[in-house]
Amino acid sequence: MNPPLSPTFLDRLRELLGDRLSTSEAVCLQHGRDESIFEAMPPQAVAWPTSTEEVVALVKLCREHGVPITPYGAGSSLEGHTLAVRGGLTLNLQRMERILALNPEDLTATLQPGVTRKALNAALRDQGLFFPIDPGADATIGGMCATRASGTNAVRYGTMRENVVNLRVVTPDGEVVDTARRARKSAAGYDLTRLFVGSEGTLGVIVEATVRLHPLPEHVMAAVCAFPEVHGAIDTVVQVIQMGVPVARCEFVDAVAIRAINAFSQLALPESPHLFFEFHGSQAGVKEQVEVVEAIVADHGGQDFQWAATPEARSRLWEARHNVYFAALQLRPGCRSIVTDACVPISRLADCLVQTADDLRESGLIAPMVGHVGDGNFHVQMLVDDAAPHELRAAEALNERLVRRALSMDGTCTGEHGIGLHKQGFLVEEVGAAGVDLMRRIKHALDPAGLMNPGKVFAPHA
Template sequence: MNALTEGQRLRRPVPDAMWEALQARFGDRLSRAEAVREHHGRDESPYPAMLPDAVVFAQGTDDVAFVAGLCNAHGIPLIPYGSGSSLEGHLLAIEGGISLDLQAMNQIVSVNAEDLTATVQAGVTRKQLNENLRDTGLFFPIDPGADASLGGMAATRASGTNAVRYGTMRENVMSLTVVTADGRVIRTASRARKSSAGYDLTRVFVGSEGTLGIITEVTVRLYPQPEAVAAAVCNFDSLDAAVQCVIETIQLGVPVARVEFMDAAAVRSVNLHSKMTLRESPMLVFEFHGSPAGVQEQAGLVQDLAREHGGKDFEWAERPEDRNRLWTARHNAYFAGLQLRPGCRASTTDVCVPISRLAECVGAAAQALAAASFPSTIVGHVGDGNFHVLMLLDPDSQAEWDESERINHAIVRQAIEADGTCTGEHGVGLHKMQFMAQEHGEDALALMRSLKHAFDPNNILNPGKIVSW
């Protein structure tokens, strides 16, 4: 879909002296092979591949600092690469340059169980961390659908199904080790639970999408594993009834751990992908954490609310393996959706709105999608007002792309008018840049641009993302 973008900008040529320095330092950890470059020049966004000039495979913070200093000296773009699961074009090399693969930086540096913290290298994934924590009685709750790296999760301010109870990466990152554009290494904070010392640099880098610095280590909060866990699904006759049930649950203060929404098309795709037999109508998936008595009380309250809105009786996933299968299916909803139209290219959008405005925004999105010429699904972390739309497009159809963008604009416009945001989880990347001024205003956007100029004066760090130079 060449029409999805204006095309790659003028590439900045890498000088011979820089190639020589990279080769001398990294040897076979430097690759200029087209297949490797193509792998690192494509994500899950609908944009065509935009290849870097080379890929460097880093093994430690000193490697990252070396490459950053070299790129800065020669004015060459540097794009951090984690798991490659981003949805909005975050890692595309629109001006060429070096893709810095951090996946080999996958060491768990320390687990401080007494303080409920862990420090990990940026390439550690959420599943890897939780596997390491299995015998400690602790877990890390942030769970975006893909098995994303924690560095990437911090860079995009990710969240997931547990955010309604445990918050997002913004609340759960305590400190970062960051390499600046010119190759300096800084630590943004200590492991203290709070601090009043200076500017909050941690929050500056969380959500900066690799445009202000490169995250190489992350210190995160951990939580005790709950004494009791129960999960259930509940089907509704209409989308509105399901969403209203969620709104009242949150407004009553019921401390649900997870509450997820899937429309009928999403449930159908999950059944096909995960070989399940869920009822194919609008559905909520709940999980409750706490003491056995607390979980029973929470579940009873929510089931009463669901019945008031026409919800069917809860179908329980009581065994751990059944819960895991259910949540794995939910996490794979994106890839499941792709199976509804083989050979398609997906365009996604996500917005987040105040919970009181959720029903009208989801309803308007569903109405627009019902009239579309292509299939789609809606899923959502509706407990915190966040929902996602997956539009399945013919990769050769400019008309479908244009139609999907009109729907995307309408969904985002309504969210912003409802005092919400153009993206609750996916991040800005390339696809959401056009909405930044509408959401924040030109003065706030100018201040963000000033930060970019101050932190990265030569515009080498993931250029062309979040704000224009």
């Protein structure tokens, strides 16, 4: 049980925020959940700051009163990042949603953290530019920075790691720090930007982000093709990457996921493993990429190559791919899902995926598999009845086996979803006790009171 917030603290919050503060049970409960299967852990109050100055004031106030802070964006975490483990104050940053600067000449945009990826791309439409990072959800830029998000375009355009130029953060002391300037590269001291990217809200509050934009490609083609079995699809991807084809997207969708997509998005793809491709470049460049990929696909038994050349057909295709999470939930109404996130060197991808498919068959779980396979990253979305403990145990056991398999292949327990509450044990296996100890020391050095999103990434100092 969390100690109640002091009346003085609440008074000062109200003074600062007026009706942009809520202590209502319903609002707190809503902010105590995300897309993970953890029990709700509600904060005791929710604040909607609208400026850096307000965030500074809130952080200082919380520090003074020893109140934990949980930053909150779209609430689309799959790993429990936004759950208020120790109660306290949740900072909902969705009202900090202004685009502060567009610099098309420098291919950068400076944003408040509550801007969502779709809102950013809508604002860029007339500029001939786009922002490529696309996790499934319409996440906020702040949340995407905090979890080091990626998505379907990462194989060509990189992840948030490569696409954040600098951040403005409010430190646990209430100081405002710019982690870098707006130059494309810098060798000026420790890489504070990359330290905050992926820090899951545990080192401070991101209040501004400058991100890299990319010119819209002159020409785009998308295609899907079916494979008789998983191995052929994955071997195709591995060869495409090894040949250096600059494919923009390269997604694996297994037969179960295709069934879900067909039903949810009114498509009629054959129920077998598929690859979804997208190619960006000049007309001639795309043609060359397509020719190479078609030949590799044919060599590996791929068939039913279907093109989506018009913007509408492409949108329909990628919309369907992005909705696979929700489509899958419809395969078993009322279910919850537990989603794995292993990522391995691509030379090990086929083995990892096929062995996992074998596990799945044995487990009896319904579980579509999709993957950003150009990066060696794939997800198993296990659909479970959260009132059935044996299903939860089976799903967790499968996840554990998969993570151990990925680690044994020199891979990671999380390609893009983060550690949150869920994978803290795996993190220790992945970077060792000494590696986690370095992280813990950094946390303690920046946040000695342990108030910033406590309990995430690793357990606090013993």
